[in-house]
Each structure stands twice: as C-alpha cells, then as structure tokens.
Amino acid sequence: MVHVVASIHRKETTYHVNKHQPAGLYTCPDSSSFSYTGRISSTKTRRRRFNHRRMSSSSDRKLAHVALLPSAGMGHLTPFLRLAASLTLQNVNVTFITPHPTVSLAESQALSQLFASFPQIKHQQFHLLPLDNPLEDPFFEHFRLIKESSHLLSPLLSALSPPLSVFITDMSLVSAVIPITEAISLPNYVLFTSSAKMLTLFLSYPTLAESKAMDELDEMDVVKIRGLELVPKSLIPPPLLKKGNNILKTCFLEDSEKVAESSGILVNTFESFEQESLRTLNDCQLLLKRLPSVVAIGPLPPCDFEKGQLQLTWLHDQPAGSVMYVSFGSRTALSREQVRELGEGLVRSGRRFVWVVKDKKVDTEDNEGLEEVIGDELMERVKEKGFVVRGWLSAAWHGVRILAWPQHGDQKVNADIVERIGLGTWVKSWGWGQETVVNRAEIAEKIREIMGNESLRIQALGIKEEARKAVGAGGSSNKGLSELINIWRKF
Numbered sequence: 001m002v003h004v005v006a007s008i009h010r011k012e013t014t015y016h017v018n019k020h021q022p023a024g025l026y027t028c029p030d031s032s033s034f035s036y037t038g039r040i041s042s043t044k045t046r047r048r049r050f051n052h053r054r055m056s057s058s059s060d061r062k063l064a065h066v067a068l069l070p071s072a073g074m075g076h077l078t079p080f081l082r083l084a085a086s087l088t089l090q091n092v093n094v095t096f097i098t099p100h101p102t103v104s105l106a107e108s109q110a111l112s113q114l115f116a117s118f119p120q121i122k123h124q125q126f127h128l129l130p131l132d133n134p135l136e137d138p139f140f141e142h143f144r145l146i147k148e149s150s151h152l153l154s155p156l157l158s159a160l161s162p163p164l165s166v167f168i169t170d171m172s173l174v175s176a177v178i179p180i181t182e183a184i185s186l187p188n189y190v191l192f193t194s195s196a197k198m199l200t201l202f203l204s205y206p207t208l209a210e211s212k213a214m215d216e217l218d219e220m221d222v223v224k225i226r227g228l229e230l231v232p233k234s235l236i237p238p239p240l241l242k243k244g245n246n247i248l249k250t251c252f253l254e255d256s257e258k259v260a261e262s263s264g265i266l267v268n269t270f271e272s273f274e275q276e277s278l279r280t281l282n283d284c285q286l287l288l289k290r291l292p293s294v295v296a297i298g299p300l301p302p303c304d305f306e307k308g309q310l311q312l313t314w315l316h317d318q319p320a321g322s323v324m325y326v327s328f329g330s331r332t333a334l335s336r337e338q339v340r341e342l343g344e345g346l347v348r349s350g351r352r353f354v355w356v357v358k359d360k361k362v363d364t365e366d367n368e369g370l371e372e373v374i375g376d377e378l379m380e381r382v383k384e385k386g387f388v389v390r391g392w393l394s395a396a397w398h399g400v401r402i403l404a405w406p407q408h409g410d411q412k413v414n415a416d417i418v419e420r421i422g423l424g425t426w427v428k429s430w431g432w433g434q435e436t437v438v439n440r441a442e443i444a445e446k447i448r449e450i451m452g453n454e455s456l457r458i459q460a461l462g463i464k465e466e467a468r469k470a471v472g473a474g475g476s477s478n479k480g481l482s483e484l485i486n487i488w489r490k491f
Helices: 041-056 074-087 105-119 138-148 151-158 169-183 195-211 247-259 275-281 313-317 336-349 370-372 376-385 412-422 442-452 456-469 476-489
Strands: 002-008 065-069 091-101 122-129 166-170 188-192 223-226 228-232 264-266 293-296 325-326 352-354 384-391 402-404 424-426
Touching: 065 074, 065 313, 074 091, 074 105, 074 166, 074 188, 074 313, 091 105, 091 138, 122 151, 138 151, 138 169, 138 247, 151 169, 151 476, 166 169, 169 247, 188 195, 195 228, 195 247, 195 264, 195 275, 195 293, 228 313, 228 424, 275 293, 275 325, 293 476, 325 336, 336 352, 336 376, 336 442, 352 376, 370 376, 402 442, 412 424, 424 456, 456 476
Parallel strands: 065 091, 065 166, 091 122, 166 188, 188 264, 264 293, 325 352, 352 384, 402 424
Antiparallel strands: 002 325, 002 402, 223 228
C-alpha cells in the first residue's frame, strides 16, 4: 500500500470510496503480459490438471465457472471485486465466496455494491468458525480465522453447480486452501494483490530466512539470492526481519512455500510497469523453485460502482490539475498528533486538497466527528483550501502524481517502484509510519515540490495511457487473462 498526495483533474468529480488499497499502488498497474504455456509446479499439480480435464467436457463452447475467495481488508478485497467484474464481462460464470463476517463496514458495502451491480454473479457465504484468542490486528486475525475454517470449503466447493473449472484464492490463504482443492482435483490459482517485485520477495523469503542471509546486512545493502538482487534491506517489512515468530513472518513462510503447488499465479500488474520482476518470476531457476506461470492481468479496471459515492461539486470550481488527493488507505491509522501535523502541512502548502482523515484501523471504530479528530480551529482553516472526505483513488489508472509515505507492509517496496518508473516520489527520511512524527513544515515543502514538478505530471499521464492500453483490446494483460479463460473453458 502506498499513501498518496496526488494531483486530481477537476473534471473527475467522482472518487473511489473503497477504503481499500492504500492510495496509489496496491491496485496500480504492475507489469507483465504472459502467455500461459502451463509450466507445471509439481507432479501432483500435473495429475490434478489431467484428472480435471478428463472428468469434464472439452467443448470450446463451454463456459468457464470460476470461484473466487478473497482475504480480509479492502487492499485484498478490491482486486477480487474487479477481477470478478472483468471475468463476468468476458462471459465467465463467477461465484464469489465471502468469508462471514467481514472485518470492516467498507468491505460489507463494497460486496453489496458488487452483487447489486452484477446480479449474475453467484454469492456464496463462507461462515467462519467462532474466534478464539483474538489477535491485536483484526485483519491478520481474520486471515487466521479463514485458514482455520478452510476444512469447511470442501463441501461448499463440491456442491456448486455447474461444477467449477478453477478456484482463485488470495495469496494469504494458500497454505490452508491448496490441500483442500488438491483433494477434490480442482485447479487452484493464486491472486497476488501486491506488486510483482513484492512477489519475488514473498517467494524467496523462506530461503532467505533459513540462510540468515539478511542478518549481516546493513540497512542500505541489497538482499540477494543466488546473485539475483531482490530489494534493499531497508524496504523489507520490519516484522520479516525480527527474531522469533510473528504473524506476518509465519504467513510468508507457510504460504510462499505452498504457492509453488498452485496451478498459476495472477498479479495485478502490467508489462511496462514491472517487466524485469515479471521476467525473473518466470525464470524459475533464479528463485530456486519450480513455479507455475506468473500472469500479469492488471491493472484491473475500477468498477462503475466504485464511483459516484462522493459527488464533490466543490471540485467543479477548481482549476484543472490543481487539487491534491490525500489518503492512507483502509487500515492505516495515523496518530492524532500526526493527523494534525499533516493538516497544518496541507494548509501551509497553499495547495487545494481533498483529504481522507482516518485515525482508527477499523472503520467501525471511527466514532468521533472530524472536528474532534482534527481540532475545531484547524478544521476551519482546512475548509479554506480543502475538502475533508472518506474515499480512495487509483493513481496510475487516473494518471496522477504520487508523494508516497509508506506506513507498513509492502509499501516501501511499492513506493520504490513508484519512484523508479516516474509515477511519483517518496521521502526516505520519513521512515515507516509511527516511527516518528513528520512536521508540518517538511510536509508543506514536499507538497509544493511535487505539485510544481511538471515533468512528473507528464510522466504520470504517460503511465495512465500505458495502464489502460495493457487492459484494452489486444493489450498485454488483456491477452494474458483471455488466454487463461480459454484454458479454463476446456477444464
């Protein structure tokens, strides 16, 4: 998740309100159009595919039936919503399996909007087991709960009609789900909802952890595996570097090993965005394991139902390209002190802005009014130049510049990609969220700097065109997904 301060064209008067991916890169394009030629990860996978084909009709006219199972949080859910919509529009029968209950109100609302907009999508609730020993992070807690309930999936999947062609699951669930699908000879694909660069780290992590290769490196040293440069150590999520066990470390160790047994890996990215990482992923020797094909299918286009919830008529009166969008995603809660420093920085910058304010991790806990969070006096000054809302915008899809402010997880890896390809920039000295309070003067200075960068504005518009070309007719990601659908129809 990358957090964004970006310019918005005034003609875009509707905003994505999924408090899903941190503003910017989680749904941003990434790269790789890959023609699925079916590199097989194991003998077991090969047997599973063969049996499934033999048991079903091989008629090319048959419609594929695909079931999707997302994980918790809008950053994981939104790519699944968009994939479901894209598959439906390409004449695929889709069953959307929803773990119940959800963590946040945003997830419940987004799911309701999907089923209202696409009544042909079959909705199947997956009732989770009761929660024991709750964790501090409600989203990681939900990951664990879905895994612990996974044995209930087998009868649910087997009962679907017509019989499923394939099952697509979130990368955070694979260690629990793949044994279930193997037992019923159902091809299982993995949707990786972060960048292709992050996927290389995800797949390499067990080897790195076992070798202790990262222990002796300084922060700015590049982590390598068999000569392959992965990322600087400073970009790796801190929980992966800590001694002892933690839930993120456990997920990486368990799930990355099992991904190699899947039928294929789908990534919400595109060729020109992450060409080098995609090439690496499809060269299995570099990652020390035999992987199924990695297919770029992104950037998955926003659905119509993501628009129109926030009709900001105020924006009509602003000059084109003059408004910043400020958001930290669906599960990033800034401290009250940092919220107010950010607000002061926005006011001091002298720029117009739309600001999503959030100081609680789960939206159902956002009980206080904005005046209480921001402060009455600052709220009055904010209104002179800005508009306070709750929402989200995809930067690469809309061609807006990003000032990234990584807070946790994959966000430094993604911020590095943003800067490298010219979509935006980030301030390394700000560190991870909660490490320090960034002061208002520094925030204001960086905002003025990026808003005055004309070459960055032009580059962002170019990336917008590349992103839309990738998923358009004949584009690399469009071809990748279409070829997969043709394969699934034969299962």
